Amino acid sequence: xxxxxxxxxxxxxxxxxxxxxxxxxxxxxxxxxxxxxxxxxxxxxxxxxxxxxxxxxxxxxxxxxxxxxxxxxxxxxxxxxxxxxxxxxxxxxxxxxxxxxxxxxxxxxxxxxxxxxxxxxxxxxxxxxxxxxxxxxxxxxxxxxxxxxxxxxxxxxxxxxxxxxxxxxxxxxxxxxxxxxxxxxxxxxxxxxxxxxxxxx
Numbered sequence: 236x237x238x239x240x241x242x243x244x245x246x247x248x249x250x251x252x253x254x255x256x257x258x259x260x261x262x263x264x265x266x267x268x269x270x271x272x273x274x275x276x277x278x279x280x281x282x283x284x285x286x287x288x289x290x291x292x293x294x295x296x297x298x299x300x301x302x303x304x305x306x307x308x309x310x311x312x313x314x315x316x317x318x319x320x321x322x323x324x325x326x327x328x329x330x331x332x333x334x335x336x337x338x339x340x341x342x343x344x345x346x347x348x349x350x351x352x353x354x355x356x357x358x359x360x361x362x363x364x365x366x367x368x369x370x371x372x373x374x375x376x377x378x379x380x381x382x383x384x385x386x387x388x389x390x391x392x393x394x395x396x397x398x399x400x401x402x403x404x405x406x407x408x409x410x411x412x413x414x415x416x417x418x419x420x421x422x423x424x425x426x427x428x429x430x431x432x433x434x435x436x
Contacts, residue, residue: 249287252277253301256294260344265351270294295348302341303365306334320380324432325425327376331402332421335409346406370395380432387434398428 241249255276259268270281270291277284288294310330317323335342373395380386401424409415 245287248283249297252279252284252287252294253297256298257302257341257344260298260347261340265347268347298344299348299365302338302345303368305338305341306331309334309337314376320376320383320385321429321433323376323379324428327373328398328402328424328428329421332405332417332424335406336417339410342406343410346410366399370399373398377432385434386432389432394432397431401427 252273256268256273259272259276263272268291270284273294274281274284284294288297310327313326313330314323317326370392374391377386377389377391377394381388381391405417405420409417
């Protein structure tokens with residue numbers, strides 16, 4: 236059902252199901268997440284989930300989209316508020332890791348999906364498209380710095396992959412070590428990629 240044709244009640248029910256799916260993914264892992272467990276958590280029948288999402292694959296895709304929106308809603312205003320690309324890159328890194336600090340359960344659910352939900356045959360996995368979008372969006376930020384003269388001449392995609400790779404390595408560490416010093420790591424990543432991207436005199 237396209238978003239524009241859904242009623243307020245239908246949107247609220249979808250949001251409830253997605254929230255319960257995140258809870259079950261975070262608590263039981265992807266392989267043990269079933270529509271029955273999600274329905275039990277939401278106190279509804281599995282038929283209600285099927286009505287709104289069609290099946291587990293479509294629900295998982297909706298979870299990915301929901302977590303991605305949660306992250307971008309936090310990040311984009313901070314990045315756009317910066318006067319320079321250098322500060323924009325700092326805000327990008329800081330807000331990514333701040334999201335991880337504030338939203339542990341959605342983060343854990345997403346890690347479960349990324350780790351275990353793969354595409355079949357030629358179909359992409361549920362996170363593959365979002366991963367491509369993240370790289371493309373970061374390339375735009377890096378291109379801003381190149382055009383403004385703040386950043387040196389480098390391959391945009393390679394640098395975007397390097398930055399995303401460093402950020403995407405954090406959730407596993409953070410989730411396995413609750414006392415991990417995220418502030419220290421944030422500062423080191425900002426310093427590392429500020430040095431890596433800046434134009435040398």
